[in-house]
Amino acid sequence: MAGEIPDLIAQERTGTGKGAARQARRDGMVPGVVYGGEQDPLPIAIEFNGLLKRLKDGRFKSTLFNLKVDGHDDVRVICRDVQRDVVKDLPVHLDLMRLRRTTKINLFIPVEFVGEDSAPGIKKGGVLTVVRPEVELLVTAGDIPEKIVVDVSGMNIGDTATISMVDLPQGAKPTIDRDFVIANIQAPSGLASQDDDEEKDPEDVEVIEGAAERGDED
Known part of the structure; x- marks a missing residue:
């Protein structure tokens, strides 16, 4: 419509x-x-x-x-x-x-996101990051969509929504010939910092401590 x-x-x-x-x-x-x-x-x-x-x-x-x-x-x-x-x-x-109604033109169409309240990643504290609030589409002048809708209700932390996941209006197609990202759900900054700390190798800490002890003996 x-x-x-x-x-x-x-x-x-x-x-x-x-x-x-x-x-x-x-x-x-x-x-x-x-x-x-x-x-x-x-x-x-x-x-x-x-x-x-x-x-x-x-x-x-x-x-x-x-x-x-x-x-x-x-x-x-x-x-x-x-x-x-x-x-x-x-x-x-x-x-x-x-323009005639049948003319094909490139237009930027706004993106609406739905399902944020039920998205598992957002419930866990993740943040929906919008990469493209608008998407450029090749559309017919007589049938220009008001918006395109992206459903994020099934997305978890780390998931991305790409253009291939969107049901585009009939006759519309992206002007970019690749499956580009529209949005993603990122971990909250506090959780990301905690994950970084957990990924450190304990042996690395022991090596540093050992080196310090050997320095004391010299």
């Missing part, structure tokens, strides 16, 4: 060219173009502060948006490029691409 796709609000630009782009920036907007989808390119402008916040939040280029422009039907888009000022590193232009 597809998750909720965030809206990206824009307005259509009435003019094109460098002059119109500079005017948009003076008005506190970032000019851009929407292309693809067998339609004519659409010049747009997006509110600067809102765009800057989304860029700082991360994953902007790998997030599918529902583009809303007055006078036009909503359309799903993904960012293909953000041009920045070479000195200030602030956005000055962006390119958005329209």
